[in-house]
Amino acid sequence: MVAGFNWTFPLACLLVGVTAVLLCFGALVTTYDAAMAVPDWPATYGHNMFLFPFADWFYGPWDLFLEHGHRLLGATVGLITLALATLVWLREPNATVRGLVAAAVLLVVVQGALGGARVLLDDKTVAKVHACTGPLFFAVAVAIAALTGRGATAASASGGPALRVAVALLVAAYVQLVAGAQLRHLDAAVVTPVMFRWLVAIHLAGAAAVAGLSWAAVPLCRSQGSGAAGRWAVVIAALVACQLALGVGAWFVSWGVPSGLLPAAWMPNEPLAARSGRGAAVVTGHVVLGMLILGGSVALAMATGLFARHPARATA
Amino acid sequence: MTTMKIIPACRLLIAGLCVAAAVGCGKTPPAYFRPNMVEATKQRLTADQEKQVATILLAMFGTPDDPVCLPETGLDEAKLRLAAGPVRSDIVGRKNGLYREHCAHCHGVTGDALGPTAAFLNPYPRDYRPGVFKFKSTERADKPTHADLVRLLHNGVPGTSMPSFALLPAVQVEALVEYVKYLSMRGETELALMRAFFELDDDAQGKLPETREFLVDETLSPVAEKWRAAADAQIQVPPMPADIDMVASIAKGRELFYGDKANCVKCHGVTGLGDGQANDYDDWNKAIVEIGKELASGTTKAREASTAGMSPEELSEHRAQLAWLDKFGKVLDGDALEPRTIPPRNLRHGIYRGGRRPIDLYYRIHAGINGAPMPAAKGTVPPEDIWHIVNYIRSLPYGLDGELGADKPMLARDRF
Numbered sequence: 001m002v003a004g005f006n007w008t009f010p011l012a013c014l015l016v017g018v019t020a021v022l023l024c025f026g027a028l029v030t031t032y033d034a035a036m037a038v039p040d041w042p043a044t045y046g047h048n049m050f051l052f053p054f055a056d057w058f059y060g061p062w063d064l065f066l067e068h069g070h071r072l073l074g075a076t077v078g079l080i081t082l083a084l085a086t087l088v089w090l091r092e093p094n095a096t097v098r099g100l101v102a103a104a105v106l107l108v109v110v111q112g113a114l115g116g117a118r119v120l121l122d123d124k125t126v127a128k129v130h131a132c133t134g135p136l137f138f139a140v141a142v143a144i145a146a147l148t149g150r151g152a153t154a155a156s157a158s159g160g161p162a163l164r165v166a167v168a169l170l171v172a173a174y175v176q177l178v179a180g181a182q183l184r185h186l187d188a189a190v191v192t193p194v195m196f197r198w199l200v201a202i203h204l205a206g207a208a209a210v211a212g213l214s215w216a217a218v219p220l221c222r223s224q225g226s227g228a229a230g231r232w233a234v235v236i237a238a239l240v241a242c243q244l245a246l247g248v249g250a251w252f253v254s255w256g257v258p259s260g261l262l263p264a265a266w267m268p269n270e271p272l273a274a275r276s277g278r279g280a281a282v283v284t285g286h287v288v289l290g291m292l293i294l295g296g297s298v299a300l301a302m303a304t305g306l307f308a309r310h311p312a313r314a315t316a
Numbered sequence: 317m318t319t320m321k322i323i324p325a326c327r328l329l330i331a332g333l334c335v336a337a338a339v340g341c342g343k344t345p346p347a348y349f350r351p352n353m354v355e356a357t358k359q360r361l362t363a364d365q366e367k368q369v370a371t372i373l374l375a376m377f378g379t380p381d382d383p384v385c386l387p388e389t390g391l392d393e394a395k396l397r398l399a400a401g402p403v404r405s406d407i408v409g410r411k412n413g414l415y416r417e418h419c420a421h422c423h424g425v426t427g428d429a430l431g432p433t434a435a436f437l438n439p440y441p442r443d444y445r446p447g448v449f450k451f452k453s454t455e456r457a458d459k460p461t462h463a464d465l466v467r468l469l470h471n472g473v474p475g476t477s478m479p480s481f482a483l484l485p486a487v488q489v490e491a492l493v494e495y496v497k498y499l500s501m502r503g504e505t506e507l508a509l510m511r512a513f514f515e516l517d518d519d520a521q522g523k524l525p526e527t528r529e530f531l532v533d534e535t536l537s538p539v540a541e542k543w544r545a546a547a548d549a550q551i552q553v554p555p556m557p558a559d560i561d562m563v564a565s566i567a568k569g570r571e572l573f574y575g576d577k578a579n580c581v582k583c584h585g586v587t588g589l590g591d592g593q594a595n596d597y598d599d600w601n602k603a604i605v606e607i608g609k610e611l612a613s614g615t616t617k618a619r620e621a622s623t624a625g626m627s628p629e630e631l632s633e634h635r636a637q638l639a640w641l642d643k644f645g646k647v648l649d650g651d652a653l654e655p656r657t658i659p660p661r662n663l664r665h666g667i668y669r670g671g672r673r674p675i676d677l678y679y680r681i682h683a684g685i686n687g688a689p690m691p692a693a694k695g696t697v698p699p700e701d702i703w704h705i706v707n708y709i710r711s712l713p714y715g716l717d718g719e720l721g722a723d724k725p726m727l728a729r730d731r732f
Contacts, residue, residue, distance in 0.1 A: 033403045035403075037404070037409075056407070061405065061407075062409070063405045063411070064407065122402055122404070124344045188421050188424060188425050189345070189420075191432040193431070193432060193434050193435035193436075196432035256476065256477045258438065260438075267667070269474055271471065271472030271475075271478065272480065273479055273482065274472075274481050274483065274484065275418075275481075
């Protein structure tokens, strides 16, 4: 071990990476309606979660693979968060980092409990809250990684319009994920066509807001922010463009091309395929990309001065 | 200073948690079957009568989570239980709650076509409750066979939002078909019960008899019998002659298409683009349109009526009528979608909703499409001529040079 090496940053990066995989599994669980593939919690079919036979999981039914895999990844993220919290508590003097890590511990515990409650109560409302808390935790993990990175102390705090746009983008990206979670966890027994129409309208308005803010951020960050801010802004703008295409694709693979939208000769003459791998990839990809945009927005906000860490004040 | 820095992080975290919490303010209530309020209001049922219908249906059909299946329905309870209830699966991957996983978001938990996404779909999803199905191998007024519904689920309905479930295991498709039949029988029974109040005599005091004879023998069994009889009601299709001269057959089909007997041109248009008469409604939408018209004229009449010369009884009746009209308007807002016309099919796309096999087109032409304005050719066009029309229709997506020419209509003069 290298004496004095800052292990916080690699551990935070590991947390971000494993959380991203966890969120992919979570998105797939929703896509395949696999949340109730394991009826008990925290055990898995009576086994201790970690001792559930590997072959039964890995070579078992797809739904079980997703749900149990989601649980294992969740537990892994919890353990990494605790290790990071211990390290930060012992080594990290920065109060913002300490606060964010405390928030991460709180969120990971709440999120685990929500996951358990979703299964034990078999309740879609809890599932929706669970789906909204996941990205929030991811955002906090990205913030920790960004703050503990080598470039954090060097980041110039540009503030001003760039920071305001970046924070607005961060909020819009999160609200958009919340709106998306409502559409993904549709409870046909509760949601009426009128409510669904409103949810779609909110999601579309959110998409317009995220697109507008992300594209407005590019010139602002390139002119006012640091080099990192400019690069993040470009990456996010590109991701948002892909996300819009995926959003349209998600609609098409779920409900087909709206009649009258395309010239008649372009309309597909094959029916949609329920439960196709392509459809699942598009819909899940839309969710995962939304989370990546949120993570990118956190990095952008920090690069433009959110939680700016001035070396002189850091140890104050 | 450090405290100052932590505040924005906390603010964001708290805001995020508030948003997360706001999306779920209470536990999801258990799923329930929505009463057919349009019919209940149309029949002017009282709250007690609505409650009696709900109680009877609960006893006869159970709930979405716990369906009941009387032997008279002929349904397989094991299959129903696979499709009913919330979505879950066991350790070997057997899945329950298939209907709510795959169908309910469009067709609704009750099968009333009022699922969350319904308003966005064009055409609207099918409302199973009237027991009317379009694409089948039986005569127009008959129910589809079990195989018809299995094929429809397997193939989907091209050109609509109804997907193909070909990737689902056969046992799951079977369960879904059984559940669709269950919802349809429940819906038809509900309609029959609501309409039965109208025929009650004064001795009944506005209550339906709760006897087995009335509920099962007179109400449920006729509905179930129609489903049972479907297997024997399949259209007998004479095979298309193997040595048929296709060019001559297409020419003959074209003649029939534009002729008075088949008169397909009336709706499908001279170009076959579906640009003929296009202002009609299917039965589901027509019912709402007619109720809407009745409401509009009733409201105008009631508002224009002078109450000055009315007796107390007439005044009370007048007020009851106004209250009913007001209630019906609200029911329509919540329990019915905006009516849409049904455009005739564009025959030049090569997209056939009920299946693209020649025999599928034969069924459509022979029996018409139940619930839609498409009439039956049976009785006016001989069976062998129906094959000619089928061959002509199958040639329409292609231009004269044999190239796929969808949306490139022939000139009208070339057709006559």
